[in-house]
Amino acid sequence: MPDGPGRPADGPRRRGRPRTEERAGDTRERLIAVARRRFAADGFDRATLRGIAAEAGVDAGLIRHYFGDKTGLLVASMQLPVDPVEILRSVIAAGPDGLGQRLVAAFLTAWDPHREVIAGLVRTTFGNTSALPPALQVVRGVVVVSLREVLSGKDAGLRAQLIAGQLLGLAMLRYVRPLEPLASASRTRVIEWYAPAVQRLVTPGQEVL
Amino acid sequence: MPDGPGRPADGPRRRGRPRTEERAGDTRERLIAVARRRFAADGFDRATLRGIAAEAGVDAGLIRHYFGDKTGLLVASMQLPVDPVEILRSVIAAGPDGLGQRLVAAFLTAWDPHREVIAGLVRTTFGNTSALPPALQVVRGVVVVSLREVLSGKDAGLRAQLIAGQLLGLAMLRYVRPLEPLASASRTRVIEWYAPAVQRLVTPGQEVL
Numbered sequence: 001m002p003d004g005p006g007r008p009a010d011g012p013r014r015r016g017r018p019r020t021e022e023r024a025g026d027t028r029e030r031l032i033a034v035a036r037r038r039f040a041a042d043g044f045d046r047a048t049l050r051g052i053a054a055e056a057g058v059d060a061g062l063i064r065h066y067f068g069d070k071t072g073l074l075v076a077s078m079q080l081p082v083d084p085v086e087i088l089r090s091v092i093a094a095g096p097d098g099l100g101q102r103l104v105a106a107f108l109t110a111w112d113p114h115r116e117v118i119a120g121l122v123r124t125t126f127g128n129t130s131a132l133p134p135a136l137q138v139v140r141g142v143v144v145v146s147l148r149e150v151l152s153g154k155d156a157g158l159r160a161q162l163i164a165g166q167l168l169g170l171a172m173l174r175y176v177r178p179l180e181p182l183a184s185a186s187r188t189r190v191i192e193w194y195a196p197a198v199q200r201l202v203t204p205g206q207e208v209l
Numbered sequence: 210m211p212d213g214p215g216r217p218a219d220g221p222r223r224r225g226r227p228r229t230e231e232r233a234g235d236t237r238e239r240l241i242a243v244a245r246r247r248f249a250a251d252g253f254d255r256a257t258l259r260g261i262a263a264e265a266g267v268d269a270g271l272i273r274h275y276f277g278d279k280t281g282l283l284v285a286s287m288q289l290p291v292d293p294v295e296i297l298r299s300v301i302a303a304g305p306d307g308l309g310q311r312l313v314a315a316f317l318t319a320w321d322p323h324r325e326v327i328a329g330l331v332r333t334t335f336g337n338t339s340a341l342p343p344a345l346q347v348v349r350g351v352v353v354v355s356l357r358e359v360l361s362g363k364d365a366g367l368r369a370q371l372i373a374g375q376l377l378g379l380a381m382l383r384y385v386r387p388l389e390p391l392a393s394a395s396r397t398r399v400i401e402w403y404a405p406a407v408q409r410l411v412t413p414g415q416e417v418l
Contacts, residue, residue, distance in 0.1 A: 127336015136386050161391040169378025177345050182370040200406040
């Protein structure tokens with residue numbers, strides 16, 4: 001029997017497609033919907049994968065299968081235009097040398113095209129006093145954790161947070177409350193000046209260029 | 210005629226003191242009250258000294274006498290627990306060498322005892338989308354302007370804003386949304402790590418210790 005007019009051949013309602021495959025996408029979406037609700041109601045720390053899985057009517061192992069861990073589920077539930085986990089993974093993969101340069105470049109490349117999105121996230125996160133909003137959890141659980149992995153020497157945790165602070169400060173004056181010339185400066189110029197200041201926290205004892 | 214008991218010789222209520230001097234404090238307070246209203250209603254850029262003076266019923270020259278300029282009037286109208294103009298003046302007076310160290314130290318010394326105040330200012334400033342709130346005007350008109358004076362070389366304005374961003378980022382993760390260990394780290398440790406990163410933007414070509 002032919003598909004109806006205007007219905008894509010691979011559309012979800014195609015006759016004869018196995019119902020189990022249709023359910024996979026549905027399950028993922030349902031998990032994200034439940035996670036958004038639970039993270040908002042309970043906060044990231046108190047929400048449990050077991051509770052979210054139960055409410056979605058699936059096994060908790062499926063969350064690990066789709067999202068890796070709770071932070072992965074959180075990032076997915078935020079529906080960001082860029083994937084901070086993926087970006088940071090590739091930024092830190094090459095090690096500490098030149099990390100400042102790669103980090104600032106990746107940050108600008110990710111957010112320059114989505115200024116409104118990050119501005120909204122920062123406003124929501126720093127404009128109220130509610131417990132641990134999602135974006136701050138990503139700063140803490142993704143950005144700081146990833147950076148810390150690649151830092152060696154004293155006070156690695158503190159330095160990772162100071163680097164995260166540098167990126168936040170950049171976001172505030174370039175995106176959230178844009179000041180000129182910073183808001184319109186080319187990426188190249190911002191990287192030229194800011195990357196060495198970030199690198200100073202990555203490899204404190206070394207030459208910074 | 211002797212002063213009354215327990216009354217300081219130069220106190221404002223000393224007998225025979227001219228009434229015009231008593232009015233001086235009143236005028237200053239009235240100017241501040243009018244300025245707060247006008248800055249809130251018109252925004253910093255559109256509010257004029259002439260308009261504020263007229264509404265307060267005094268000559269505009271008096272504003273210059275009491276507050277120096279419009280930014281000075283704004284800072285006075287914010288009734289901050291610390292005076293950013295004064296602090297920055299002494300920080301930059303010694304020139305660019307060691308500025309990162311002095312700046313981060315002064316920032317922490319000023320705001321560590323007033324975490325709630327700066328947290329509230331940052332929330333108000335970055336948590337909404339209204340035009341140029343007072344704290345942002347201070348960042349732009351006091352912090353960036355002061356820093357820029359002391360920076361030499363290329364892109365001084367951009368570098369001054371990036372330094373302001375570094376301080377904002379520090380404020381966000383130490384005061385507004387405190388993350389540990391940064392929130393409780395001693396000033397000495399924060400200065401040890403962050404000052405060289407700030408200094409890197411002050412004197413880019415030089416050794417940063």
